[in-house]
Amino acid sequence: MDNDTILIDGLEYVNWNRDLLEKAHAGGLTAIHATLVYWEDTKESFEKIDHWDNLIQSNSDILVHVKKSSDIMEAKKSNKIGIIYGFQNSAPIANDIFLVEQFFNKGLRFMQLTYNNQTPLAGGCYEKNDSGISRFGEQVIEEMNRLGMIVDLSHAGRQTCLDAINFSKKPVTISHANPNFFHQSIRNIDDEVFKKLSNKDGFIGLNIYPYHLKNHGDCLNRHL
Amino acid sequence: MDNDTILIDGLEYVNWNRDLLEKAHAGGLTAIHATLVYWEDTKESFEKIDHWDNLIQSNSDILVHVKKSSDIMEAKKSNKIGIIYGFQNSAPIANDIFLVEQFFNKGLRFMQLTYNNQTPLAGGCYEKNDSGISRFGEQVIEEMNRLGMIVDLSHAGRQTCLDAINFSKKPVTISHANPNFFHQSIRNIDDEVFKKLSNKDGFIGLNIYPYHLKNHGDCLNRHL
Secondary structure (H helix, E strand, O other): OOOOOOOEEEEEOOOOOHHHHHHHHHOOOOEEEEEEEOOOOHHHHHHHHHHHHHHHHHOOOOEEEOOOHHHHHHHHHOOOEEEEEEEOOOHHHOOOOHHHHHHHHOOEEEEEOOEOEOOOOOOEOOOOOOOOOOHHHHHHHHHHHHHOOEEEOOOEOHHHHHHHHHHOOOOOEEOOOOEOOOOOOOOOEOHHHHHHHHHOOOEEOOOOOHHHOOOOOOHHHOOO | OOOOOOOEEEEEOOOOOHHHHHHHHHOOOOEEEEEEEOOOOHHHHHHHHHHHHHHHHOOOOOEEEOOOHHHHHHHHHOOOEEEEEEEOOOHHHOOOOHHHHHHHHOOEEEEEOOEOEOOOOOOEOOOOOOOOOOHHHHHHHHHHHHHOOEEEOOOEOHHHHHHHHHHOOOOOEEOOOOEOOOOOOOOOEOHHHHHHHHHOOOEEOOOOOHHHOOOOOOHHHOOO
């Protein structure tokens, strides 16, 4: 890898320790989009942010919390891994739109609207009926757009993806999924969603999770 | 009113004080289904229960907390108003099914699945797309059935009403709404829902809220 290469791990959930962090650093990662929470409630989510703040602080020779694109370039220059905070669910904000800004101010930069199941904002990919984006969901997307927090549609239902791509004034992402034309799975994405995402300058992170690559018998029941 | 008459106020939300409670008592009410919360979160909802426990305690000459049908008959005999605890939303349980039993153990006996807007359980009557009952919603209805907590479909969307009537193993209620054939309103109920509700031994509480009785110009924007 040459010195200019930027290598970002688009989503990671790991029980980190110093050894693993050193391996990631030696492997040349520039930044990691780290999953802080899935189902945690508001209080637990603020606690997870404290935990990550402490993890970065106690490994500050190789880690730095990044909050904007230029921070990633700075992380590269200083030979550290930039950590991007993300939530894989909207459970932390419950019904309180003001929490979006409170979490943003703590450094949160990605939030999924759903994690498989329905939320007050949107429909999950495992629901029988996907509601699409709800009234509250539209308001939260507006708030995320205003602040500069990225809407992540991984684990959302198809209609929710289409609604959010259409409604958001800023590009959205599907941080971890694969195309259905490559491997059919409830968590993977069909062509229409891909095309609309790309037409709005969105991006997708491809996924090496085995159940999104290949049939393993019960793959449709695997949720990650 | 003769001595055997039972008179239950099917839903009430009032800033109660001693004077109002005495008037309700003098008016001959046997029981009141009291709204404890709308949008409150878990912690705030437990606090509201504490508040109501205190209110009943400090007016125990005329109030008693009722938790089963026979308690209402006992309240009548002892010349007190029986107070039935209800939530007009499922926000208090958030995503935690174990909270249903915790609230039940505190005396909660009615819970709405939604209050106009989408929740993790169901679709609200003001949503553009009503999801019906979600995966989590079905589990919560099973839990409410098991415990003996009444599913209240007021403020739910039409599909959510039909799904819940069909899915619940015990009768459900629409505690406060009127028929659409009488007055058309987003909060009122159409014939099909009424018929299915009655076929499953459900009940409806009619409503004297003005915007559910008659057009007042902007009635469709009134949410109560």
